[in-house]
Amino acid sequence: VARAHPYLNVFKHFRVEEWKRSTKEGDVTTFMVMDKTLKGTVYRIRGAVPASNYIQLPKTSTQSLGLTGRYFYLLLRPMPNKYFVVHLDVTTEDSQVVRISFSNLFKEFKSTATWLQFPFICGAPQADVGGQAGAASSNVRWTFLMLDLYYILSMYLNRCYSHLKSVKLCSNLLVKNLYTSDLLFDPEARQAKQTFHGISPVPREMAFPVPKGESWHDHYDYISLFPSCSESACNPGGRVVEDPARELPRPVTLTKAVRDRLSLIQQITSPKDVSMLSAWEISLCCQLTTEFSCNGYKYAFIFVWNSNHLSVHLHISTRFKCSVCHNSVYACLYRHRYALVFVCSLGHLHSILSFPFALAFAFVLQALWTQNNSAVVYPCHAIIVTMQIDTGEQRFFIGHTDKVSALAFNGNSTMLASAQIGHFTMVRLWDFHKGKCLSMFKTHVHSVSSLSFSHSGSILCGIGKDGHGKTMVVVWNTAQVNHGGEVAVLAKAHTDVDIQTLKIAFFDDTRMVSCGRDNVRLWRVRSGTLRSCPVNLGEYHSLEFTDLAFEEGHSPEQDFVCSRSGHILEIDYKKVSIRNARRLLPSQTQHSHRREKQTFNSGPGIAINSVSVSPTFCATGSEDGYLRLWPLDFSAVFLEAEHEGPVSTVSISPDNLKVLCTTSTGNLGYLDIQSRDYTTLMRSHTDSILAFSVERLRKQMATVSQDNTIRIWDLVSMQQMYDFTASDEMPCAVAFHPLQQIFACGFSSGMVRTFSLAASDLLMEHKQHRGAITGLTFSPDGNFMFSSCSQGTLALYNCATKKSYILRVLGNVVSQDADYSPDALAVSGDGHLLAFVGPSKYTVTVMDACNLDELLKIDISILDLDSTSLDSATRVCFSPVPVGQLLVSTASNKVLVLDSKTGRLVREVSHVHKQYCSSLALSEDARYMLTAGDRVIKVWDYRMSFNINFQVYIGHSEPVQQVAFTPDQRHVISVGDAIFLWDFLALPAEQLPKDVPEKPKSLLSGVNEIPRQSAPLPSQASPPCLDISSVHHRGCHGKKRSLFQQGGIKFALGNNCLSLQTFSSPPAGNEVLKLKAVVGYNGNGRGNMLWNPDTGLFAYTCGSVIVVEDLHSGSQQHWLGHPEEISTLAVSHDAQVLASGSGQGNGGSRCQIRIWNIQEGTCQKVLFHHETQVQAMAYSRDDRFLVTLGDYNDRTIALWSTHTFDLMTSTRFSEPVHDVAFNPLSSGELSCVGRGAVTFWLMEQCGADISLKVHRAPIPDMVGPVELTSLCYSTNYLLYTGTNTGQICVWDTETNRCFMTWEADEGEIGVLVCRGNKLVSGSNTKRIRLWSVASVQELRLKGSGARSSSVLLEHEMTLDGTIVSATFDDSLEMGIVGTTAGTLWYINWVDNTSIRLISGHKNKVNEVTFSPSESHCATCGEDGSVRVWSVASMELVVQFQVLNQSCQCLAWSPASVSYGEDENQHVVAGYSDGTLRVFSISRTEMELKMHPHAVALTAVAYSADGEIILSGSRDGLIAVSSPRTGMTIRLLTDHKGSPISVIQCTKKQYHDFGVEGCELWLAASSDRRVSIWVSDWLKDKCELIDWLSFPAPTSLEAPGSLPPSLAAFCPWDMGTVVYVGFGLQKEVLFYSLCQKQVVEKIPLSHFATSLSLSPAGHLLTVGFNERLLRLIDCTTRTEQDFAGHDDSVHLCRFTPSGKRLFTASYNEILVWEIMSR
16 A cells, blocks of 8 residues: 655656556557647557557556555646546445546446446536536646545445555546645645645646746646545545435536636536436425535535436635525425404415515515514515524414515514505504504505614604605604504605615614615604705715615614625714725635635625624625625625525624525525524515416425426425426426326427426427417326417327327417416316317317317307307316316306306306406315405305305415415415415315204404314325336336335336237147246336245246246246236245235236245246235245235235135225235234334134234334334344334334334335344335344333444445345345346345346337347347347346437447457447447447437448448438448438338349349338338449338227337348238238239238347247237248237347347347247
8 A cells, every 4th residue: 555645646656657567558658748838748648449548557457556545636638629538446445446437428427336437528618508528629728637536435435435446547638647645735725825724735746837927727727526625625534424325416507707617527417418408407405515626715515406406506605614404495384373354264374485576576675583583574475474494484464465565673573564565555563473463554655665663663764755756755653553552654855865775773763874876864853854964975976875784782873885886885973974985896816715805996896785784793795696794894704605696685683693685586594603504494486476286196386487487396395396497488387297297387489398307307398389388287197188379279198108299289279369378278077078268269168188079169258148248258167077067257257157068057156356367266076166366366155055155365466377276175276476375274075064054154253263173284295205217107008007106115017918819829848939038127026036045046027027047057947927017026934935926917807926836836826816916925934824915006915825825814904004024933923014003913713714913003203204114023022114214113022012213224215134133224225234233132121212323334235226125144144135227136245245146228128139140149228228248148248338318229240340250249329319339349349429310210230241330210311321431421311201110231142133232221111111222332322122101091090109110021032021010901911022012911910019030940020019929930820929028029039040039028138049840
């Protein structure tokens, strides 16, 4: 191990120039390149292939550098217009080798357990968001790169750094040297100042030369990659406090000054989809605080995190660490019974999620502290809100009818004054503690903009405008208000000067100070007269003054005034003059470590909007978004915080420990000076809210606003979760999918986009509309989506799949005469009917929702026979299905109730609102109707059975855009100027007394009178789900797969589509195909892997197949029989019997449980009981009983006898249960876990009957409301259970009580395994942990006194997905673990190693291709990977991964290219971005990248001689490219407009078919057309010789998407083309190129989805969407059908020898052996 102080010169220490302890490969030039910039020699590494041109230290991979320095320094310069790669192999303290790589080849950051890949951006970022990785620019500079290796390992892998093992520098770059050190060096650090902060100056030999008088950063780049905070820099051995394994940084948004030097960091943390970079920025409200340095600055950032996207919200000063806790962004979680107008049984205000926007509404934005420092008061449009900063509890002051423009407290916060905008502004005085309005009076002043209360509360002063627009100052006497007296005008005055702020002096109630444009004035009330005198400003007379503050309690003669030019003036009150003037300027030294704001007399100043003064410091809020704290002499900033927008107001708390600030972007927060923590109290839209939608399952709400943002809120916690921003278009309408985590949004541009919340990604864009979207909604079952626009267009989409597509578009059917957004469309509750206003405003049309066929058209204008004017419709709404009515609001302020089938008028409601009704909604029980209009909400008795049938609620200061009930009917949401969430307190219909008629409470009833004991508590949010990114909702004919969920774990199981009537099973012993291998593991199951170390049994599931594998030889047995994907397995204790459970099959009403004889591999019995899915099974200790547990829909537990397989007993739960297990100490005891409790069962047998006694033991209150998701028994009377919040609870099985809990993980624990004194836990954080629980048995006697510190974490590993299955040996030293990524890992705790045993594609497999010698095959998939396998063993040999792209097609080069040698083989892959990549198998490198297409590729093939690559794309273009030059030679457009599905090339005789040429090839497209070509590429000859078009029926027979059009040359007759596809008949067609006609037809039972022909015999295989594989002998016309697939067989390929057949079903690959006949 090498360590040198203060640093180690690696090249010098290892004598690189001698190449004895290092090695070079390829074009590496040493001591021959004189660099003019550095004025010295450097190493030049260049070459087209980085893996072949490099410098490596040490010489061999078995050696180690042993460098222990924490910081790694590299002096490099990338070559212009080239790519480079650098690999660092570092060793952790647990001897794990981790590779850290950075390159400008990488597009985004990628992390695995042993490899970290960082993109490198050469040069400053571009103007677009985030920049792009790519070749270095022509002006790339020398770079000083520093990596904190300790921090990187800790941050990303939660490992401890030990030493640097090796370095590999690959072309193309120049390198001067590399160093390691335990000291943190900065290129411009000055030793005297910065060594104190843990930063040292760069040693001389590391320094870059800088011309005299110039800046270092003008010539070079300094990049510091994730260094630690300043504390860690001073203490290299310090540990990182955060747990970074879970919260990785993602994209950051930086200021321009920082962005110029942080291009690498910006790109590393920006894994956004390229298609969304320009328009969308997504952020999730959660916190992660970190610091890093650049150019000598120390930056602290808060990352807003959601596993995919982050954005920076705060910049903190250099000298103090300060963080913002965005998890405090919430509204009230408590209920307050304060009625708005009437106190009644229908509703009250619950909480407000919005904060008013100052600039948009033209009044001063402000917030006030209460005297006790515990709460803040702020206006939210027409409501005043008080929020407790610690709990978030809100209290409301309601009474204003327009926006509140000003607030003021008296000295002890007992009285609050508020004013609203409008003519003759209304002012209210409140008893703050009681929330009671003491007085309300008109001011005779227009638009009061500022209020100021005297300290005693006896004087109130306000500023406004009179009728002529002149500024008016009014002083009121409020001394008698608390005693019931009136408010009297004490004095008033008009003035021509501008006044922004006026405040009453705290030391004299009769004196005031004001400031404004060009003036500061002192005011005084004397003898009923208000007089003023100006302060002599001298040279500062032309400034715009914005705010003032008194230095309270310190000097009664001094106050501070701030201006937009950055000036701070100290006013001498006695002398009426300026005592001192300072100008606050930005930092003058741009590259110093310490960023201080200076005060000078010239230069651009900081535009200050607000100032607040305490006895010891001053706070300013400025236009640049900074809150800054200064000493009273303004010598330097000692603390600052950056916000997303300009800071509007600042206010220091009375105890001088906190600073409250508001911003023009609608944020409210405070800075805690002692802890340096910043808390955001409130976030909001910054403009009017246009629409909202509520998600039923997860209780989320989406809102869209004129501020061009879409925000997702959690209705339980009131936290903002996501923020989608569109820069150039405004969202108009939004709708949640009723079943999936998907929402759709319509925009002003006419675009309709669907987004996935699970992936934080854009799914689809639809451009069917030309005008702004006015209506957007889903059908209740989620199969259809509807949209309309202002141009009258109506669109219908199919949403049965994840990516929606258009079904029908109708023009000019929706009315264009008025704005109907966002509720232009209404869908009935059963999803059968669609209603809207149109085609004119006088008619309402009802259509069939499935096909948009018109059913009914109702003329609204003629329904009122007595009216002299034509009435028009404004809104429509369906009643619940049993009622069958359609509600229509009209322009004449009526609501018409119509029969939805006949259009007959049932009744009408008149005088609904003074103006038109802007929104209409009905409760699910059809008892209450909501209407919005006139800035009020009305709740109606829908039956209209009383004299007064409505109640009115105020609170909005602008028109209400939309109002609706939440899905649970417990709340009402209204949006407009803000988001209001109301409690709906009406009793549900089923809770009404049966003998008392339903009757509303009196409108004059008492304040606290409500119809039930308490308002409903917020329902618990769904437990956090395990990672289900690998779950693909698939099925046949576009139908959704059924889901079953257990405690947050979701499984996807397909629908059975196999028709038994068409299944031709071959006779036993005569099968032509034999299943040889299955590639993949089903990560969607749970407990679906078994390993018995004693017997060697190793079994797991892949789709509907049970794979029993020999771990030594790799040979497999395959047990077939399940029609559906297998969800779980269980093995008896004697390892003789295995049970497997799956979903429903063969159209039956019960799912299958199969019992297998392990020795014989045969199914003994098939059991049926559970209705949906089986999620857990277990054998009793004596193997006499088998218990099975159904999923969350089934909720049934069943007990079976293993001797007779009879059902002994069965019980159904009222709530979902997630896991079950037998007690190993007693065969008659078992337990299961569910919501908040463990259920203990005791079996009692009386003769042949068995009964179960139940004891339900709830978890302790201290654990909280959690779901128990897993359990396992210990052999010493202990039961361990895991929760969805990461806790493990320990239970005493003798007393059935929980006596101990500890925090075991941050996510849901889905797997627990216990052996003796060891416990293994696996969770959705991808971590598996080994615990020592030796002392738990002793602590069992101590009860609640047990401490979690008694449990020790011994080992931990992070795998590639959520842990779903695990099994270990008796000592828990080694085991096998399965993850949702479809991987099975071998775990050895002793060696601390993890080895991948089984792995497959995570997503759909798109192609399989073979090497000419058939020794290897290659597969590609939607996950962007190309994987090369050994055909003999089906083991993975090498994998090529392209990020953010899917690999659509693949081809292996023919033998002629590589001269018959396998080691020189190549594969070409086509990707979704239109690129082709050529990979070398032997060098495991990408050799060539081409971009011949603008859209996704769909087919690719090598020419017969391998000199040409043919590629087809989704737009129907075929490109002819050269793999030698990378150039596109020719572009064929014959198939343009239809995706290419197949390209195949073959050799031909020179004059075959009467045309010269050496190659025959075909292309097929999805429009059922096949083109046949003859080519001679050396002669640039390519001629079309035949064009085949196959007809299709006029009516669509195939449900869902059309089957593909597939074609291939017949191997046994090269003059024949074989075709399958959608046509008049389900058949295989043989077309003769010589006879120009179809010569043979083979009928099929279904349309084929895949096709392959054997080159060794007359065999043909086709795959069907019905999960069926059919083998046809074309000679004898015999057919054999084979099952085993759990999804559509979309791919089948014979090997070149014809000895094997590969088939693919989604991500599962099945390898079949052709048996000799």
